[in-house]
Amino acid sequence: MIPIIEAGNARALAAVLSPPASRDPEIEHRARAIVEEVRRRGDRAVAAFARRFDGSSGPLEVAPAEMIESARTVPAAVRRAIREAARHIRAVARTQVPRGARVVPAPGVVVAQRVVPLARVGCYVPGGRYPLPSSLLMTAIPARVAGVPEVVAVCPRPDAVVMAAAREAGVTRLFRVGGAHAVAALAYGTASIPRVDKIVGPGNAYVSAAKAIVARDCAIDFYAGPSEIVIVSAAAPAAWVAADLIAQAEHDPLARAIFITWNTRLAREVAREVALRAPVEGPAVSALANAGAIVVTRSRAAAIELADRFAPEHLVCDDEAVVAGVRAGAVFVGPMTAQAAGDYATGSNHVLPTGGASRFRGGLSAADFVRVHSVQRLTAAGLRRIAPTVVALAEAEGLRAHAESIRVRL
Secondary structure, three states, X not given: OOOEEEOOOHHHHHHHHOOOOOOOHHHHHHHHHHHHHHHHHOHHHHHHHHHHHHOOOOOOEXXXXXXXHHHHOOOHHHHHHHHHHHHHHHHHHHOOOOOOEEEEEEOOEEEEEEEEEOOEEEEEOOOOOOOOHHHHHHHHHHHHHOOOOEEEEEEOOOOHHHHHHHHHHOOOEEEEOOHHHHHHXXXXXXXXXXXXXXXXXOXXXXXXXXXXXXXXXXXXXXXXXXXXXXXXXXXXXXXXXXHHHHHHHOOOOOOEEEEEEOOHHHHHHHHHHHHHHOOOOOHHHHHHHHHOEEEEOOOHHHHHHHHHHHOOOEEEEOOHHHHHHOOOOEEEEOOOOOXXXXXXXXXXXXXXXXXXXXXXXXXXXXXXXXXXXXXXXXXXXHHHHHHHHHHHHHHXXXXXXXXXXXXXXX
């Protein structure tokens, strides 16, 4: 079910390392048409697409009374789980908000750094095979911790659990809409759905394509592709490794589940466990067969180097030495640190970069919901002190008017 590849097999290894195509021209074409239709026709287009793609026939916005009533129907154990997960996410998010600062680089020169929350953000909550209340918590809570006053959530089919999560997370408005049309409505606004400053949250290929299309006009978190896990170990229990691979594979038929080891016997044991434990049908079957692999390297160092080349969304490993050598969106250290725990309850965010983007950024955090800008003040003495530097550099660049704007004040 899951192939075993020797690291020396360059062709097979290249196929494992190559991320799936990040662009599908046909999907992009369709998403662009949807986005333009929403920009042109507003609510009428959103309602039409919601009926066609989301199966929605009622009002787009979930009324506060409906949200309250639906949340009450959620089993008590699930409500407690939502509250506990939310508490952990808030605790981590509070450490992530940048702080303001005041610096005096020279006498008479003051530069202040101000941290201001965004005015309104949009949180996309997937609702395909299953609505994902955890994604709502992971996006809305950091925004509220950062001080964002308005948090708008969209979900094509928000069930009672999503509504309970929305109330716990402090969502101000919730809409029954998904797909590219939801992204367009958030980016450009309609009569019913307010325009936001930033759109965050995972979604399908159409959602990702639409986010990329609107990114010139509305900030987004990042372009998200299929989910990924890389496990690096030579000693982890085979059944546990297999369980983690299967868990990640059930996200999407294109999800990538990779185990890298320098222990050939463990590689074979994990392959057997995957065959025993994997479901007989569903997205995990396709993901494990088409985008999953067990890679056997010659050494621990080679395994770490290979994992770093992958730069995965999730990295699971035995010890801190691996962490130091591998770039990843989120790292899970030790046999008891199951990656699924991070999806729900550790407080670390599960909205993470994919497709190698971990090389240059980490996961979603409260810092994504603020803007940092500088405020500068100079006294006459301060300007005189730095004027020679400014004038010399301006004239070196051929920008004489810049230099003159300093001289006229002196």
